Amino acid sequence: MATSSARESVLHLLRAISAASCKCPAHSQSHSLAVAAGNKKCMATGVESKEYAFEMACSNIRYGEGVTQEVGMDFANMGAKNVCVVTDQNLAKLPVMQTVTDALHKSKVNFQVFDRVRVEPTDSSLQMAIDFARAGNFDAFLAVGGGSVIDTCKTANLYACKPDSEFLDYVNAPVGKGLPVRHTLKPLIAVPTTAGTGSETTGVAIFDYEPLKAKTGIANRVLRPLLGIVDPLHALTMPERVAANSGFDVLCHALESYTAIPFNERTPRPENPILRPAYQGSNPISDLWSLHALRIVAKYFRRAVKDNTDKEARSAMHLASAYAGIGFGNAGVHLCHGMSYPIAGLVKQYRAKQYAVDHPLVPHGLSVVLTAPAVFQFCAPMCPERHIEAAGILGADITSVKKEDAGLVLADVLRQIMHDLDVDDGLNSIGFTSEDIPALVKGTLPQHRVTKLAPRPQTEEDLAMLFEKAMKLY
Template identity: 65%
Template sequence: MACSSIRYGKGVTQEVGMDVQNVGARRVCVMTDKNLARLPPLRNVLDSLTRHAVKFDLFDDVRVEPTDGSLKKAIAFARRGAFDAYVAVGGGSVIDTCKVANLYTSSPDADFMDYVNAPIGKGKPINFSLKPLIAQYVLEITNPLTCETTGVAVFDHEPLKAKTGIASRAIRPTLGLIDPLHTSYLPERVCANSGFDVLCHCLESYTALPFDQREPCPTNPLYRPVYQGSNPISDVWSRHTLHIVAKYLKRAVQNRDDLEARSLMHLGSTFAGIGFGNAGVHLCHGMSYPISGMAKTYKAKGYNIDHNLVPHGLSVVVTSPAVFTFTASMCPERHLEAAEILGADIRQACRADAGRILADVLRQMLFDLGVDDGLSALGYSCDDIPELVRGTLPQERVTKLSPRAQTEEDLSLLFEESMKLY
């Protein structure tokens, strides 16, 4: 079990200047995106750094859903600055971009594909130290609500038209700051998609292949994957967060002024990050990568961006009814328990019904929160399924964590079943 140090509480943003001082940094790279650059959370961070006489340069050109091209731009900025610490002000896109910039600045002779997950990249182990990275997690307006204090950075690999990433405990932030005062800046639709990501983090990590069934054993602990499979500690975090999602997600989406609901979803995303950051995710995420990467005509509602985008949380949750129907036979008790937490009556249920029951409660939740009616509503048709499958096949880092192995034909059927939800 590994996770970053995390500090939660109203107003903790004010402490970031002292945190940077405490790690001995003299010159800091601050990264954010264009939307957050205009909002108070960034100003609060910069004011704290200034107040504590910390010198910094600002990179505010992080791309929503980073690509290999946008990451290389951030790496070039970081290499020019000779920074001795990093502060990421945002959500997953910003924090992942900052992780990658820190990594490749600390390894200046590396080729970009050296640390990218195999089989897409070379998947080399990271056996050197990085600079301190403080993640000021502020529910990035254009990114999923996920406390990315994990050892994973995800991006769109443009040649493949699908997501991949870099996974190593070495890239985890040193400290994550979680300030619930920032939650009111999240628009309704972004809040919903963000919460769906947290929901799937819980469900996938809780139903992932158990850690002691993964083989072969790594020849050296250095090669042990960040995503290990479901395990007793991650289970605690994932199950607890699922209760939070069940109680507070709808409230958080429907009323942006509900500080209790939004604060607890903010904290819950942190709990989920600890759970899935060690257990991992599986098919919903693996299938989401080509859905996002191939975004054709869909313009995400509530997002202030100028490119086609299927938001990450939406691309993940849209396949969830089909996925959990498919995986339920391998661990039906866990699927039934998840369904019960989300509100299903399972008193008369039998093990064979686990997948259907969980799928039904998920469909109802998605309907209640206004989710588009499946992949067809996101601009896809059955003609796109072969390419969606091709984009999923290289995602072995997560697909191999599914409790049920899948063939290309299985994946095709899952995409087909996800064309319509209701």
Template identity: 60%
Template sequence: MAASASRSNVVRLLSLLQSSSNACPCHSHAHTALPTPGSFSSLLKYGRQYANAADSTDYAFEMAASNIRFGPGVTSEIGMDLNNLHAKKVAVYTDKTIAKLHPMRAVIESLEMNKVNYVLYDTVRVEPTDTSFKQAIEFARQHRPDAFVAVGGGSVMDTAKAASLYSANPEADFLDFVNAPIGKGLPVRSKLKPLIAVPTTAGTGSETTGTAIFDYEPLHVKTGIAHRALKPLLGIVDPLNTRSMPSQVHASSGLDVLCHALESYTALPYNQRSPRPRDPIERPAYQGSNPISDIWSLHALKMVVEFLPRAVKDPEDFEAQQQMLLASTFAGIGFGNAGVHLCHGLSYPISGLNKTYKHPGYDVDHSIIPHGVSVALSAPSVFRFTAASCPDRHIDAAVAFGADRATIKAESAGEVLAERLTRFLQDLGVPNGISALGYKYSDIPALVEGVLPQHRVTKLAPAGEPGREQIAAIFESSLKNY
């Protein structure tokens, strides 16, 4: 009887605590509907209903990132890594420029020293297209490797991800895994061969993410494939591999890091994103801002503000280059789980509709707007637009640029951040708005049409997906930034 009374008192006390939880606004859980204490069966029932409820916002987020190895000279370990994986045949992907430089020489030397059998694909296209992806996929299907290595920037790493994905799914149509609404956006259920990524630029963070971006030529827009299954098994982040980057490449790749950090930190919170997945495999890689990604993203932003100007202005500033490489990886972990939003959504048609502009510092035989440049040019206008939805986060970002928090009011957060961003871009010598790339006011309708299919990112804007007129207004104010 004493034990029964004791249990009764415990249940009564728990009920009392739950009913009075509203008393403290900091520690109460009034926003969470909890099952009645003492009922294990109701807890199970509650859990099933909660996880399977349809047409509501998500209630969970996931943290997924590649293993990362960082240090000067770690590229020389890759041959041992592949032997440890018992790889019998390795497909090595790179582009024609990197094929001639130190990072590729270091990889090949390690493979040969460790007697790793490999085949080389050295014609990856910088800013890849669906056509160049398909060529790389065909190479993988012909050679049937049991491991992949990517040596290069985001274009190379993303191409290797696509080659790995489609070689493991030989019956798949190309659009099966491409993000909706351009493709079907099917989840990846097959097991992919291991991929080791060796970044040679401090920008994309692709060594940490399950995202592969490309130009879809039929629509003249960028899109991509995004699923956790695509993330590399290992990212070998070696500061020696960025020493050969030209100043312009440092600048444009660093701008990608900047926007990865800013957009993921200000993205729609994960628990406001809908719909809730019916199956965990359907939870998108881009989930919305969350407490773990926030830490990586905000820290990466502070690193970019401090070290990118130094890395661009002084090719011998090894500390700045090393810190930017780390910032790229940190931001990759942040945005690879939270996602990006409008700067990236607007950048895709900016790049895809380009016909004549060729950015200095890029040794390619085609017109090119580097991804980081296309992303950054709309950033001041984007953050003016989004600030009203989460002014506190825009204030945090402005403070990272050196603004005084005490002087920033919520209603001016967007303007302060935009002004700091504009000054930062101008000091780096970034083109003055999209008009410097050849775009005119008359091009805005076509640019808007290119943004509309980018639901994967535009729906993560903190205010929700913008309409045509709002997108057009952002493009118009991005024609010139200073």
């Protein structure tokens, strides 16, 4: 009787979830209970089976003002004898690195510093970090910096722990081989200094692949840090443009993961759980994290950019980055990110303001958000309810919005936020013209890891149209 009662309770809960869930074509979960039953037929006919499960993975997070000073004790507690500290040359001169090194010295932890991280890393810059890590015989890793630093540290750890591996072995297909990671990595702790990438929570590392002139990445759960130390004091040192661009990355992480194809619509289902990708499609748990991040962005983003002394706003955005990281780190992102990779990789002479770099640079968050109005207007017909809900959270009046206007409403509110925060007026303003569109499309096509998570499939012509619309925003 107890078993029967429990079964009835579970079925009642599932029916309630189904009744309350989004009914738009791309996100209706009403068919999820039938997926398993349909798989036998799919296997018999040779048709790719749909996914039926998702996995949640993220780092442990420690949050609090001044918590960076505990990092030495963390390594001592795990018995680390030789730590590889990864940062960049600018951060190496800032107080955060002094705090870190003091903490390591105090706990009598030996370490070596690699400070040659490139802002927006390339395969060449990653190889330098890999070579350093392989030569050092390290038993733990510490990343101190933004997404570029943390992603470089993840990559160095991955390849140093398997010295016979080749660089393309774990790079996402079709650019690389996309091999599953079967070896054990060393413990990695990340101290993020920007409020944007959420890399302290994810198993993803992004870089510019120079032969392709576009970004790609490595995605596997084993890459994720053991611990992310989110110290809001570091967010106070970000220049205004860094706060803006990294904040737009948070915004797009939340929006893209919430509007991605549902996990149980993704194909093919992996034959082995080790092959299940880090980016799996929207799911009920990621939805919660992404929506909460979006609400924080709506409340604090403008304040955080315009006033670096606003500790409340900057701290909130620092935490929102981690929230969105948990969301997209499991659900994934889609077209804004897929299209951003060639934008960054094909940069000509543009150098973002307030970034201390010696090379042309389109910051990641900027390359992502420039296409956002066009992308969400394009994708909205597939799940209008979710686009309308997001627009409402971001400040749009949605009381009488029709489904067919969902994309337009979200695009308009995004353009308003971008205008308020002085974002460049489209791709034209950072050096691209319509003549560059074929190359931009070509650089987007291999980004299957993310583009196939978009709720609306896209042709080459669709991508060309989206890049054209992104040439001018206002």
